[in-house]
Amino acid sequence: MEQNTLLLTNTLLPDEYRKLSSEELDERIRRAKEQLGKDLVILGHHYQRDDVIQYADFRGDSLKLAKIGAEQKEAKYIVFCGVHFMAETADTLAGPEQIVILPDLQAGCSMADMADIEDVEIAWEIMQKKWGDTIIPVTYVNSTAAIKAFVGRHGGTTCTSSNAHRVLEWAFKQKKRILFLPDQHLGRNTAYDMGVSLEQMVVWNPQTTELEEVKGDLADVRMILWKGHCSVHQKFTVEQIERVRKNDPDMKVIVHPECSFEVVQRADYAGSTEYIIKTVQAAPAGSRWAVGTEVNLVQRLANENQDKKIILLSTTMCPCLTMNRIDRPHLLWALESIVNGEPVNQIKVDEEVAELSRLALDRMLAIK
Numbered sequence: 001m002e003q004n005t006l007l008l009t010n011t012l013l014p015d016e017y018r019k020l021s022s023e024e025l026d027e028r029i030r031r032a033k034e035q036l037g038k039d040l041v042i043l044g045h046h047y048q049r050d051d052v053i054q055y056a057d058f059r060g061d062s063l064k065l066a067k068i069g070a071e072q073k074e075a076k077y078i079v080f081c082g083v084h085f086m087a088e089t090a091d092t093l094a095g096p097e098q099i100v101i102l103p104d105l106q107a108g109c110s111m112a113d114m115a116d117i118e119d120v121e122i123a124w125e126i127m128q129k130k131w132g133d134t135i136i137p138v139t140y141v142n143s144t145a146a147i148k149a150f151v152g153r154h155g156g157t158t159c160t161s162s163n164a165h166r167v168l169e170w171a172f173k174q175k176k177r178i179l180f181l182p183d184q185h186l187g188r189n190t191a192y193d194m195g196v197s198l199e200q201m202v203v204w205n206p207q208t209t210e211l212e213e214v215k216g217d218l219a220d221v222r223m224i225l226w227k228g229h230c231s232v233h234q235k236f237t238v239e240q241i242e243r244v245r246k247n248d249p250d251m252k253v254i255v256h257p258e259c260s261f262e263v264v265q266r267a268d269y270a271g272s273t274e275y276i277i278k279t280v281q282a283a284p285a286g287s288r289w290a291v292g293t294e295v296n297l298v299q300r301l302a303n304e305n306q307d308k309k310i311i312l313l314s315t316t317m318c319p320c321l322t323m324n325r326i327d328r329p330h331l332l333w334a335l336e337s338i339v340n341g342e343p344v345n346q347i348k349v350d351e352e353v354a355e356l357s358r359l360a361l362d363r364m365l366a367i368k
Contacts, residue, residue, distance in 0.1 A: 013104070013329060013330055013333055014333065017329040017330075017332060017333050018329055020329065020332070022328075025328040025329065025332055026328070028332050028336070029055055029328065029331060029332050029335060032332065032335035032336050032338075032339050033055065033335065035339050036077065036335065036338060036339065038074045038075065039074070039075060039076045039077055039338075040075060040076075040077050040079065040335070040338065041057050041058070041068075041069060041072040041075040041077070041078055041079070042055055042056050042057050042058075042079045042081065042331075043056060043057070043058055043060075043065040043066075043068065043069055043078065043079070043080045043081060043082065043090070044056025044058070044059050044065075044081045044082075045059075045060070045061065045062060045065065045081060045082040045083075045086065045323065046059060046060065046061060046273050046277070046294075046296075046297045046300075047294040047296050047297055047319075047320045047323045048081050048082070048296065048323060048326060049296055049323075049324055049326075049327070050296065050299075050300065051327075051328055052081050052326055052327060052328060052331055053081065053300075055081075055331065056081060060274075061160065061161075061162075061272070061273050061274060062082060062085070062086040062089060062141055062142065063089065063141045063160055063361075064274075065080070065082070065086065065090070066086065066089040066090040066092070066093050066094075067093060069090045069093070069094060069098070069100070070090070070093040070094050070095060070098070073095065075098065076097060076098060076099060077098070077099050077101060077338050077343065078090055078094060078098055078099070078100045078101065079101045079103065079331070079334055079335065079338075080100060080101070080102055080347075081103065081326045081331065082102075082107070082323065082326070083102075083107045083108055083109045083112075083320075083322050083323055084102060084105070084107060084108045084109060084112070084144075084347070085108075085109050085112045085141075085142060085143060085144055085145070087100050087101075087102040087347040088144065088145040088347055088349050088357075089141060089145070089148075089357075089361075090347075091347050091348060091349045091354070092145060092148075092349050092354045092357045092358055092361070093358070093361070099343060099346055100346065100347045100348075101334050101338070101343055101344070101345050101346055101347070102326075102345050102347050103326050103330035103331050103333065103334040103345060104325045104326055104327075104330045104345070105345050106322070106325050107322050107323060107325040107326050108322050109142060109322060110230075110231045110322070111142055111182055111183055111228055111229060111230045111231070111258075112142055112143050112144050112147075112182060113144075114182050114206075114226070114227070114228035114229070115139075115143055115144070115147050115181045115182030115206075115226055115228055116206070117144070117146040117147060117150060119206040120147060120150055120181065120206075120226075121150070122206075122209060123179075123204055123206060123209065123226075124137070124150075124154070124179070126209065127179065127204075127224065130218070131177060131218075131221075133175075134175055134176040134177050135175055135176075135177045135178070135179050135224065136154070136155055136156050136171050136174045136175040136177070136178055136179070137150065137151045137154050137155075137156035137178075137179045137181065138151065138156050138157055138158070138159055138167060138168065138171050138178050138179070138180050138181070138187075139151045139156070139158055139159070139180075139181040139182065139360070140158070140159060140160070140161075140164075140180075140181065140182060140183050140186055140187075141158050141159070141160050141361075142182070142183065142230075143158075143181060143182050145349045145350075145353050145354065145357050146353060147181055147182065148356070148357035148360045148361065149352075149353040149354075149355075149356035149357045149360070150356075151181070151360045152356035152357055152358070152359035152360035152361075152363075153356050153359075155174065156171070156179075156360060156363070157170070157171065157360050157361075157363035157364045157367070158360045158361050158363075158364045159364060160272065160364075161186060161256065161257055161258070161271070161272035161273070161275075162271075162272040162274055162275065163364070163367070164186060164187075164190040164257070165190055165193065165194060166367055166368075167364060167367055168190055168191060168194060169194070170367045172222070176222065177221060177222055177223070177224060178191075178222065178223055178224065179204075179224045179226070180223060180224065180225050180226060181226045181228070182226050182228035183226075183228050183229060183230060183258055184203055184225035184226060184227055184228060184229060185229055185230075185233070185234075185257065185258050185259060185260055185261065185264075186257050186258055187223060187225045187226075188201060188223070188225055188261050189257045189259075189261060189264045189270065190257065191222070191223045192261065196222050196223055198215060198261075199215040199216035199220070200216065200220055200221055200222040200223060201213070201215075201221070201222070201223040201224075201225060202214050202215075202218070202221050202223070202224055202225070203224075203225045203226075203227050204224055204225065204226055204227060205227045206226070206227065207227075211224075212227070229258070230256075230258040231320075231321075232258075232293070232294050232319070232320050233255075233256050233258035233259045233292070233293065234259075234260065235314055235316075236255060236259050236260075236263050236292040236313050236314055237260075237263065237314075238262050238263055238266050240290075240292075240313050240314055240315070241253050241263065241266045241267060241290075241313065242266075243315075244290045244313065248288060250288060251288040251289065251290050251309075251311075252268045252269065252283075252287065252288065252289050252290070253266070253267045253268050253269070253289075253290045253292065253313065254267060254268060254269040254270070254271070254276055254279060254280070254289060254290075254291055254292065255267040255269075255270050255291070255292030255293065255313065256270070256271070256272070256273065256276065256292060256293045257270050257271065257272070259292055263292065267292065273293065273297065276291060276293060276297075276301075277297075277301065280301055280305060280308065280310060281301075281305060283308060285307035285308065286307070286308065287308050287309075288308065288309040288310075289308060289309070289310045289311070290311050290312070290313045291310060291311070291312060291313060292312075292313040292314070294319065294320050294323075295312055295319050296319060296320075296323075296324075298310065298311075298312045299312075
């Protein structure tokens, strides 16, 4: 299972696309979309840049978009404007005739990359010796297909930031302990909200193959958190929240649960990307919000809700740099390659890995 994804092509963007003007890019993207018609669906993640997401047929988070792509039965080509693990999930759920394309293969996810399958296999073996058959693995959907397959093979499931609470409730009914991958913050914040104390949590460091943040007896551990994080949400701090409250005491602070425990505890609200969007949209006119998540989404929220004051919690830009690798030249290249009958950058998950990944995803979808 070392090779979890087959990259059918891995070529660089031709120089001609970099030389096109903004007007030429827009005109040719529109023309290619028209030519492909119902054979094409473009999916755009919430963190995508505005000049790209304007062409998305659907917007959403990674799992929502992957499911939508699979539902577009007429669409032979799914162009995912997101990052690598999202395209993997889309291919895992897609029909056998559907082809998933990632416009730039360099659009990865540092968080997903922090849980390498070989490291996870080593950790699992050590944990089995330490705690026996008392652990169930749960992975955030922001993980590679190989990790989802590992979880599926060991009786575990996936989760999203929206349903993490329900999934952990289910998992604790299966086993005494949860190995949570790859984002320690979502795991810690969710479990703490459910009544699991910090003393009952430890962090597994794959670099040292040792446990960290051991605050109590190992026999009492309930959450084993993988030492991974989101590079965007890691940048939000308690100091930023204090600055906002000092400057504007009535401004509400809302953050993503991928932020650190201290930040989530100090914020007024914490929740998934969809939760943040819906909460801000439903807020009364004149309300003021400091938002701790990716800057493209925050700017879009501000533009689409001009009856409210919406700012980024941080004073510095917090873009998802890998997501931003998907730009109009790469999108146009992907579309015209389809038109020309030579699709580039197809993402194809190995069938055995895909089957186990679907098992983990299906377990999650069955949890009510």
